[in-house]
Amino acid sequence: MTAAAAPDSSRDAIPVLGGSRAKTAGAILGIIALPAIWFAPLPLEPAAQHALAITSFMVIFWIFEAIPHAITGLVGCWLFWSLGVAPIRTAFGGFSSSEAPWFLLGALLIGLMVTESGLAQRLAFKILSLVGSSFPRILMAFIVTNLVLTVLVPAGPPRVILLCTIVLGALSSFGVGLKSNIAKALIISVTFSATLNDKTILASTPAILARSLMIEHGHVPVYWSQWLIAYAPMGLANILLIWWLMMRLYPPEHGELPGGQAYLRQQLDSLGPWNAQEKRATFWTVVAIGLWATDWLHGISPAVIGLGVGLAATLPAVGVLTVDSLKKLNFFIILFMGTALSMAEVLRETGAVRVLSDSMFQFISPLIQNTVDSTFILYWTAFVVHIVLASETSMVSVSMPLVMDFALTHELNPLALGFIWSFATGGKLFIYQSLVLIAGHTFGSYDARDIMKVGAFFLFVEWFLLLLIVPLYWPLLGIH
Numbered sequence: 001m002t003a004a005a006a007p008d009s010s011r012d013a014i015p016v017l018g019g020s021r022a023k024t025a026g027a028i029l030g031i032i033a034l035p036a037i038w039f040a041p042l043p044l045e046p047a048a049q050h051a052l053a054i055t056s057f058m059v060i061f062w063i064f065e066a067i068p069h070a071i072t073g074l075v076g077c078w079l080f081w082s083l084g085v086a087p088i089r090t091a092f093g094g095f096s097s098s099e100a101p102w103f104l105l106g107a108l109l110i111g112l113m114v115t116e117s118g119l120a121q122r123l124a125f126k127i128l129s130l131v132g133s134s135f136p137r138i139l140m141a142f143i144v145t146n147l148v149l150t151v152l153v154p155a156g157p158p159r160v161i162l163l164c165t166i167v168l169g170a171l172s173s174f175g176v177g178l179k180s181n182i183a184k185a186l187i188i189s190v191t192f193s194a195t196l197n198d199k200t201i202l203a204s205t206p207a208i209l210a211r212s213l214m215i216e217h218g219h220v221p222v223y224w225s226q227w228l229i230a231y232a233p234m235g236l237a238n239i240l241l242i243w244w245l246m247m248r249l250y251p252p253e254h255g256e257l258p259g260g261q262a263y264l265r266q267q268l269d270s271l272g273p274w275n276a277q278e279k280r281a282t283f284w285t286v287v288a289i290g291l292w293a294t295d296w297l298h299g300i301s302p303a304v305i306g307l308g309v310g311l312a313a314t315l316p317a318v319g320v321l322t323v324d325s326l327k328k329l330n331f332f333i334i335l336f337m338g339t340a341l342s343m344a345e346v347l348r349e350t351g352a353v354r355v356l357s358d359s360m361f362q363f364i365s366p367l368i369q370n371t372v373d374s375t376f377i378l379y380w381t382a383f384v385v386h387i388v389l390a391s392e393t394s395m396v397s398v399s400m401p402l403v404m405d406f407a408l409t410h411e412l413n414p415l416a417l418g419f420i421w422s423f424a425t426g427g428k429l430f431i432y433q434s435l436v437l438i439a440g441h442t443f444g445s446y447d448a449r450d451i452m453k454v455g456a457f458f459l460f461v462e463w464f465l466l467l468l469i470v471p472l473y474w475p476l477l478g479i480h
Helices: 020-038 046-064 069-082 100-116 119-129 135-152 156-174 181-200 205-218 224-249 260-270 276-293 302-312 331-350 352-367 371-389 392-409 414-424 435-441 448-472
Strands: none
Touching (some): 046 069, 069 331, 100 119, 100 331, 135 181, 156 181, 156 435, 181 205, 181 435, 181 448, 224 414, 331 352, 352 392
């Protein structure tokens, strides 16, 4: 029995805010907001006010997905330049002054190499075939496999589609449907654990963007290995928590899943012996992970490592990727990140960051008195901001420079505040807040109520875990 086909990729862009009407309303609102703020009698410097006007247009278009995110970003950068708000080197500065787009390009190339070679599928079936036939073990196997693939496939949506495709084939073998508790537990665990892993490991667009902005605006080094170690307790706890929650919310119809183990072994056997492409992909992946994990020792930028290994994967004889496979790469994600960084650059250069910072932190700064207070206030402020801005990437690009500026102004540790803020962006209650949740939703197993229940649980649990590791664990790593 073969695995069921993954859903059409075109369905990933589902109408998350009410369809075409919401998109049209958002487009109208964004277009109105630009001149309204541009000509409003505000007590601001013209450059800062005009930058905020264009930024409002961009953020509204991003929230309502009136047009593709990357196109919105390019339009906004063009407006910064054409309307004289910023010179071209600033309006498009995110592509030249930051490592993030190139780190992301390298990560996407590595992920494409792992999936195109068949290595990701082989590893997934191998890990799953090692467990028993009971549902609790298979559920744990999918969660652990997701964690392993986070490093190998550093992009949430394709990783979710890969694992959920395996889930679909397994469900058919198990004799249960998409609306069964078994299906919901497996698909939600794969989907939601992917969003959590993308925060504890520097392997997603928002995390990569957050790291770049922390370096640029907070003037602190942020290592791949440092990120991994700082969030290690959270990552381990999340494995157990997502497993426990799925077992409680969705008790399986069958404790032992007939045919499950045989199906997984059959799929693994059908892959045959390791081929040359899988061996090459394994070699380059090990090189990348080894260099990333030891960046504290050699000091080579993770972006240099990722892009170098990714480009090596395209070379003849030693690489894996072909011209046809490269056509599958989503360059729009890279454009989106570059334009989001460019927007942050314009806000900084025009002084608009200071305006936003003063407004955002005017209320919360008196409440930040110690480590616990800071963690509490920053976490829940980030959650509220994320609901408004919807997209994790746009939320990070707008708010992280403000957090870094606040940290430096108040003589706080920008690394600690950046880590807290970056993790807090992972709090989600609605499907529209994450492309990963949208990708999992296309499989038709869970609905908005399921995500709200799971999201609410982890929203409070992750906050509690942060309250523990920030004052007790991070100081041991030198993060005060």
